[in-house]
Amino acid sequence: MKKHWIIAAALTAGLGLPALAQDKVKLVDVIELSGPGATSGTNWKSGVDLAVAEINAKGGILGKQIEIVHYDTQSNPGNTRAAVQRAIDEGTYAVLGPVFSGPIGASMQIAQRAEIAQIVGGEAAGLTKQGNQYLFRTSLSQTAAMPKIANYLKNTVKAGSVAVVWVNNDFGKGGRDAILPELEKAGIKVAVDVATEQGQADFAADAIKIKNANADAVFVYLNEEESARFLRAAKQQGITKPLIGETTLLGAKVIELAGDAANGVKGHVGLSIDAPIPAFQEFGKKFIAKFNYTPDHNGLKGYMAVYMVKWATEKQKKFDRKGVADTLRGATIKPSEEPGILIETTIEQNGDLDRESFLAEVINGKQVINATLPKLKP
């Protein structure tokens, strides 16, 4: 008799396990936690963790708690492919990450084949030109950002010539290929075009080359750590011309690493906790309280990625993997519907975003927003 009770208890427990598992929805975050992308990836991961903690504390998505798993890609495209495949094999509801455009390009077809939404932090223009219906950005594409920068260089900086320094990876090459035609359209001459390597440690020679080009301004398009090293080298070489960049040049980590050398840097910023939007500032406070460091745009992107999944799931009122992508495509998510999205965001059919962005400057070690730029298609 006792034996029967044990078997019955074991069966009940066994049947109970799947029931418990069904109370969770699994999200796998494939992200750069080491290697050259560690700064971006760490910020993104913290943003994801913050969103997951908030959503779970409020009862989860449609009553299910989020189970989050992070896989370190080591900023390596091969590892990223393997991690995305593993995420899909393990039944992820959507793939979050990565941030670097090269690894995204190398892994996006895997999620596409599985018809699972992949929500990424990459900015390279080419990513969304490949007809992948399952890839979604959390940042503006270079195609959207570069005209704003060229316009800024022409009208505000009044630059007749620009030195361009970029990182020779998918992100940097995409940015360089996007800015050059915009500069030409604006009638700005490219005085020197300097390619640098991902993970490069020594920028002295590049800074000397740029200084001697004697352009009216320098457009810097490097990843975060390299941006900081370049800014230090630029200061060491006495470059005094305006240093203009995109979101990565003005991030919190860059300002921290570059120290005084970051002061005076200006540029276009997609997302910032310093923007005059209360939801961003509130996010910044929560982030700093939880992780004890100031988030950059990648922290905001990771946070929004989880809320995009939540919004799409609640919109379709069921857990349907393919439906997440179908719901996101072409949608406009308003903070009034989903406060976690923080700012009104339109997702175009190809996965690109349209939303407000900002012009910023680093003053006394802090990012100061000078202007808010409207959506491209208001």
Place this chain on the structure above:
Amino acid sequence: MAEFIAYLIAGIATGAIYALAAIGFTLVWQTSQTINFAQGEFVMLPAVLVLLAIKLLGAPIWLGALIGIAAFILIFGVGFKLTVVDPMIKHGVLPLAIATMALSIIMKESAKDGFSAEAQNFPSFVPSQTIQVFGASISLQHLAIIAVAFAVIGALQWFVGGTRLGRQMQATAQNPTVARILGIPVERMVLLTFVINAALAVVASVLISPIYLAKFSNGEVIGLFAFIAAIVGGFNQVRGALVGGLIVGIVDSMAAAYISTQYRLAVPLVLLVVVILLKPEGLMGRKEERRV
């Protein structure tokens, strides 16, 4: 011309760091006839330890620097010799070389997991300013690197050639058996060599980290270039390591300036191949023969 001078000074500054690390390769080679594949990580880790001491103990920079540097010299100077070299050398040079490869990975991954995978700001003791030399803007930081590195290398040369202890160390490196017969405390001399290697690595680390930023992966580049420098200069000569380091640094800077940043890593490797083909013992090295 001004531009060339600026590239030259930048190259010499970087080369001085490579030289410090390359001398470490040479010292370990002379005393144990092996290659320390963790040499790059020896330059990376002191900066991490300094920052760790500041972070964990809340110590001011100077105290954190003293604690971190002392900890490094103790663990990776004395400790490296006692726990890696001594047990492994009995089994031959190859197992020891492989042990240093393992050590390299352990140091790198420990720095990543125990501290951070992200680059960290490292304080500079020199202001970020420039001075004009023959029309070229020269960074004070580069000049400080050159001055300190050359002073340290000069002091080492004086110590090795001009002091009794240094000559004993040299004798030990040349022939430990004869040195032992002459009453030189060979074990102590070998230990001293490893402590000097660790101290050189500390100097290189403190000099370069404000520019490279402190990061667990910094040793990869420094180790590779210092290794090339040691071979180019002559693996068995301290002077060779110095010359090799400077050549590699200058070639790297000039390659980035006048060829292409994308191919800059290849240029020192081409130089290495050329030197091996023309002078296999290195530019300043001496031929060594072994009888079987």
